[in-house]
Amino acid sequence: MAKGKVDYGVYLVTDSTPAILGNKDLTSIVEAALQGGVTIVQYRDKLSDRETAVKTARALHEVTKRFGVPLLVNDRVDVAVEVGCEGVHIGQDDMAYEEARKLLGPDKIIGVTASSIQEALKACEAGADYLGLGTVYATSTKKDTKSIIGPGGIRSILLGLSSAGHSSIPTVCIGGINGSNATSVLAESSAAPAKSLDGIAVVSAIVAAADPAAAARDLLGKVVAGRVPDVIKAVAASTPLSHNMTNLVVQNFAANVALAVGGSPIMANYAEEAADLAKLGGALVINMGTVTPEGLKNHIQALQAYNAVGGPVVLDPVGAGATSIRRNAVKTLLSSGKFTVIKGNEGEIQTVYGAAVTQRGVDSASSLTIPQRASLAKSVARSTGAVVVLTGTTDVVSDGVRTLRVDNGHEFLGRVTGTGCTLGTTISAMEAAFRSDPLIAAVAGMVLFEIAAERAAVRDDVRGPGTFVPAFIDELSAVRTETAKGDVAWLAKAKIE
Ligand code: 3NM
Ligand code: MG
CATH class of the missing domain: 3.20.20.70 (Aldolase class I)
Known part of the structure; x- marks a missing residue:
């Protein structure tokens, strides 16, 4: 040790x-x-x-x-x-x-x-x-x-x-x-x-x-929550590059979210650029949303370029369990380099685990209990060495030692396309700016994202998923700005345990 x-x-x-x-x-x-x-x-x-x-x-x-x-x-x-x-x-x-x-x-x-x-x-x-x-x-x-x-x-x-x-x-x-x-x-x-x-x-x-395990879990949640402002401030102070290799559907949304959380987005799918970009101190997002043989080759090359300089890499195995092509692509990526974070819904993380699940498209469905999800996230974290972010109504984040549940968010996040992908982008900015503890960086990205969604959803000008999107970008930016100024009252809404 x-x-x-x-x-x-x-x-x-x-x-x-x-x-x-x-x-x-x-x-x-x-x-x-x-x-x-x-x-x-x-x-x-x-x-x-x-x-x-x-x-x-x-x-x-x-x-x-x-x-x-x-x-x-x-x-x-x-x-x-x-x-x-x-x-x-x-x-x-x-x-x-x-x-x-x-x-x-x-x-x-x-x-x-x-x-x-x-x-x-x-x-x-x-x-x-x-x-x-x-x-x-x-x-x-x-x-x-x-x-x-x-x-x-x-x-x-x-x-x-x-x-x-x-x-x-x-x-x-x-x-x-x-x-x-x-x-x-x-x-x-x-x-x-x-x-x-x-x-x-x-x-x-x-x-x-009376219950030492529950007492420890509660304290861990509070300690992690206490570090969240440090992460967001570090992003605000360094404007890290968030290099997204992502799918066609979310390019624009992800770039706007990266800006709103304090990052500097670049949407670059051509891996020949990765070696130069990796030197800029940012993080890479590999999003498998629209997988192709050419895309996979680019992903592997970029992954290795970031690994070579110790830059954080976030894997978003979109729809990993939907087709055998995607299941194999995940296997290939996992054996080609090291990921800092693997973020996915239950079906995606089960696929990373190696379970033979079949997902319907990229949508999320949940069949596991929360303790089962926690143990799945922990196992995948242990076997891959990555922080695992398992999204759902209750999100689970684990680095194999510490396993936390985050109970924030809003149903609108599930009614708009690309929110899962933009969470990956958000987390990449946090990982780039806060290297000392990837788990805390991931939780910070998660609560910033989900509490911004909660704030947006209750605004008077939000009437449904369509009007939600611009309000959500506003609130991401507002929460980041408040935090950078030292106002962290919003964190009282965080439900981390
Ligand atoms: N050292 P509790 S206070 C062991 O101030 C110990 O150095 C202290 O116990 C110091 O968490 C302390 O039950 C006891 O208050 C802390
Ligand atoms: Mg003594």
């Missing part, structure tokens, strides 16, 4: 005291929390003897390894060394960073607690891999906290870090965070322009929850 790729989004810190854990089994709670979407786990146990601690850490490590999630041990560096887990978290009163690093070696993760800018800078300069910032709110989980600094204190530390050139160190906040305050804590803490929190760390909100 490479250190640089750790996702600090939903950081579970365990507690073994009766007051929090009760008589429940810690390993089962951690497993449920991982199913819900926890992205990193810290085993924190101030009471158990060494033998028990090693045994518990080993059991937890077996579980976290299955989920591909790192396990850190709080304070007890010797336990981490013995278990061989991914690292430790040390407080200001624990072993010194340098000593812990000597014991653990360069590849393990060492996180440090900081409650002031001085402590944060010192930890950065020593070489810490991430910072735990707190205490945000007074909490009965940790009664000996030194200072309660609130979201304002977190924001000051983030500002101090970015002005000292430490913008890239991951940070999480801790202390009294739960499902009810996570959204506002993230928004208020991260109001610093150059540096946002990477995640939230919680103990009781998950360990003491």
Whole structure:
């Protein structure tokens, strides 16, 4: 597990005291929390003897390894060394960073607690891999906290870090965070322009929850939603190229949508141009809407040109399950290069999965339950290495580790041609501008798109699918502009879980 790729989004810190854990089994709670979407786990146990601690850490490590999630041990560096887990978290009163690093070696993760800018800078300069910032709110989980600094204190530390050139160190906040305050804590803490929190760390909100999986899922949705403005702002700031190789039906609509979301569209189906275009820092959309042998050759060549420079590529396997020609084209594309995102409806994603489904034309129909759709998206994400966006009334987005549901949108999106294709275009702009987390970029594109549709549909000047289209383009542009100015009130409508 490479250190640089750790996702600090939903950081579970365990507690073994009766007051929090009760008589429940810690390993089962951690497993449920991982199913819900926890992205990193810290085993924190101030009471158990060494033998028990090693045994518990080993059991937890077996579980976290299955989920591909790192396990850190709080304070007890010797336990981490013995278990061989991914690292430790040390407080200001624990072993010194340098000593812990000597014991653990360069590849393990060492996180440090900081409650002031001085402590944060010192930890950065020593070489810490991430910072735990707190205490945000007074909490009965940790009664000996030194200072309660609130979201304002977190924001000051983030500002101090970015002005000292430490913008890239991951940070999480801790202390009294739960499902009810996570959204506002993230928004208020991260109001610093150059540096946002990477995640939230919680103990009781998950360990003491009646349903730890549901609690983790809820927190993950909130953390991802909290990053959405960063993505849209990144697009607004860089106007990335959205290179569309798309079908005849949607060329004009897709180009207008790319502009509305803050991208710079180019509709170029001739692959000889792709090598030059790929160098411009944008993203490619490969849309199979009107497949031909010539088109497929162009798609493969362009895919490889973007892969060669590490540029994001979005695959839209339109009508993939409709004909054997399309089913084979999907197979050929998947084996010709790497996709950042694969976006499709249920039949299309099932075809990518390799299921023998037959679609009627390009229309979507749904026969799977939401949990089945989630598990399909996750499997395809794992087998392809792409973020899978499975569209429907409830959309599912998965990178194989994190799986989210988005419940926004409006029925007009299904009554106008090309909305699926233009969602691919929207996501391409997000992926181009926000490389650090393709899943968050995809979710941002999805909620921007669907909430703009909701806003358009209720406008007085919209009387049906025809008048919806121009209003939708207006609202995409309005939501993007509001966000770039820092007004994210629209995000309250986001239903991400
Ligand atoms: N460290 P809860 S606060 C373990 O401020 C821990 O460094 C803190 O528990 C710090 O999520 C804390 O239940 C406890 O409030 C957080
Ligand atoms: Mg400690």
